[in-house]
Amino acid sequence: MDLLDNLALGFSTALGFQNVLYCFVGVLLGTLIGVLPGLGPVATIAMLLPITFGLEPVSAVIMLAGIYYGAQYGGSTTAILINLPGESSSVVTTLDGHQMAKQGRAGAALVTAAVGSFFAGSVAIIVLALFAPPLARFALEFGPPEYFALMVLGLIASVALASGAIIKALAMVVLGLLLGLIGRDLNTALPRMTFDLMAMIDGLQFVAIAMGVFGLGEIIRNLDSEQLSRGTVAKVGRLMLTREEARAIVKPILRGTVLGSILGILPGGGALLASFGAYTVEKKVSATPERFGKGAIEGVAAPESANNAGAQSSFIPMLTLGIPPNPVMALLAGALILHGIQPGPNVISEQPTLFWGLIASMWIGNLMLLILNLPLVGMWVRLASTPYHLLFPVIVVFCCIGVLSVNNATFDVLVMIGAGVIGYILLKLDCEPAPLLLGFILGPMLEEYLRRTLLISRGDPSVFFTRPLSATLLAFAVLLLVLMVLPSIRSRTNEALKE
């Protein structure tokens, strides 16, 4: 059994003292930022990235991954107890979770969220272990046209899932691609769009852009609508489920797990989409949809399972195809590249300890979260009540130090400030930043595959449509674009995302 050998390898890696420690630090930090409103996993991972440079790549990825799925656990706690989603993916949990808390069933809601997350996480990890290796083997057959087509599809999908107008999201993707091309051209070594600045020859730092937009830009936007009001903290009560409650959550957890695992793999997907999707589905299949929003336990179980499943399964496209489906994965891909590992179909075969160690660590991390979180609820709630005006100067300073220490270049801090200001303006103009970040990561790769394709075909673009796989992928991309332009469907998806 190959799989068992691989898992054994994974667990022997992940159970090393160091890696257990980094996994623990990762999930603890993840829970912390999941609890704190106004600080998301993208900004946190970007801030901590420099610290991981000195680590082994495995340990670094284990810790960074822990932050992402840890945040899914943490977000639910404050959503339920204070009606404050610490994480965007737990917004839907506030709907029924806080209602349950008001009715004195906070303990049940917390247990549901924790058990659902753990179950969903475990299943998604198995999905990852089973499907990633064959997918990677399949991807090894891909030529440049297929990769190009796949990236186009991924970018279009990220546009489809962005809220707001399509033209703006498309423009954000193109802007991201362009910014990604700044610096030395891979083929000709000519510096491009650098304004003759030496500092720009190696391009703009991904971390600086990510931290500018998701760190500073978000802070400024949070501040311009700042409110001191804090919800009242609900009493936790008994951390137990009644028999009826336990029976009621089984199916929603299963549905949320399946849906989350699938939605996590999709380009543009991940925890956020998964939680919204699961809530909508749960309401649809329920015999008593009127209970939703008034403390239905299914409305906690399904999205909380789905967001954790989605967080884990979104590793699949990044690790097997080298195409990050969401900004967090884009950051992790960036982290791997900084460690000298090119994300793509070769990761599993060339870095088996990294891949299987990561998978094993995810399960260990999920177990830690299940055991740790419930006893620590009191501490998390106290932390979440930290007023934002005491929190944001700390984040600002950490962003500065973090960006500076990536390359020890002051210029990167200036890039971050610029990205923060432009990011704030774009946020205010309803332009969502996630597509920009994906474009930024994919820009150089997209160009490289386009170049190779056209070099092989002697400049004939029809090759994209004569090779069956790339034709299919591009057809999907076009179909998606057409569907988006049709306004009726657009407004319906917007409603679904808002619900």
Next chain:
Amino acid sequence: MLGWLSRRNLKDVLAGLLFIAIALILGWQASLLPFGTAMRMDAGYFPLVLSSLLGLLGVANLIKGLVQENDGTAIGFKLVALAPIVVGTMFFALTVRGLGLGPTTFVTAFVSAFASRYFRPLVALGLAGLLSVFCVVVFVYGLGVPLPVFGPWLGN
């Protein structure tokens, strides 16, 4: 004219103008590079194609904004929130090597704190003090970030 303009969808108009401006700047930079042919793309090919695309999308946004009526939401940029953060981080970028991490973090945190409407000078001072000590201990002594605690401008 101005009255008519103010009833348009200003968010789209501004986003369009912003995209057009960026497209022009980056397109100009890309046009300085050799273009090549589709078969052998040179350094300028893809950037110029993308800048043109961005410009077109910018124009589309602009037109869309001019055609649409304002939906009643104001944009409301808040300079009060923006300026302290920019000044604080700029101060960090320009002085961290000269003054060292300790003093710089102190000033950056204090200046940034002005961005909140719940700013209280004493609270901010205390926070900045604690934070700078924390950063020095964790980043310089703990993680070995190669920055001085007190820099050469302070006679070290």
